Amino acid sequence: LMCSAGVWGGLVQAGGSLRLSCVTSGFIFDDYAVGWFRRAPGKEREGVSCISRRERFTLYADSVKGRFTISSDNAKNTVYLQMNCLKPEDTAVYYCAVANSVSHYYSFYSGSMNYWGKGTLVTVSS
Numbered sequence: 001l002m003c004s005a006g007v008w009g010g011l012v013q014a015g016g017s018l019r020l021s022c023v024t025s026g027f028i029f030d031d032y033a034v035g036w037f038r039r040a041p042g043k044e045r046e047g048v049s050c051i052s053r054r055e056r057f058t059l060y061a062d063s064v065k066g067r068f069t070i071s072s073d074n075a076k077n078t079v080y081l082q083m084n085c086l087k088p089e090d091t092a093v094y095y096c097a098v099a100n101s102v103s104h105y106y107s108f109y110s111g112s113m114n115y116w117g118k119g120t121l122v123t124v125s126s
Helices: 104-110
Strands: 002-004 011-013 018-023 033-039 046-052 057-060 068-073 078-083 092-099 120-125
Touching: 018 033, 018 092, 018 120, 033 068, 033 078, 033 104, 046 068, 046 078, 046 092, 046 104, 057 068, 057 104, 078 092, 092 104
Parallel strands: 011 120
Antiparallel strands: 002 018, 018 078, 033 046, 033 092, 046 057, 068 078, 092 120
16 A cells, blocks of 8 residues: 655645545455544544445544545545645544455444555644
């Protein structure tokens, strides 16, 4: 898995936008879910969003609902996380992860994904 934050390196002012990309080469979209997680300094890892074609859902943490949008481009084997109206509290290392499990829903909410990307730092300045 390869996770990137685009050409600006993940630094943005509050109120701004950023798009994260997760390239999932080698995985079949119909069979797995892709989730975004984040870990802020001094905090536990948090599930941010998840998309599953097999189970037909997109999920969002309450803290990002209405501001973040997850989407996929099957032709590019890429999942995106569009982040709008960013807040300083969104500052964290963001990870994409893949679940190839019986229950994608459970895998996301339990954080027990099968494969993890290296993470990319997103910094939102006030």
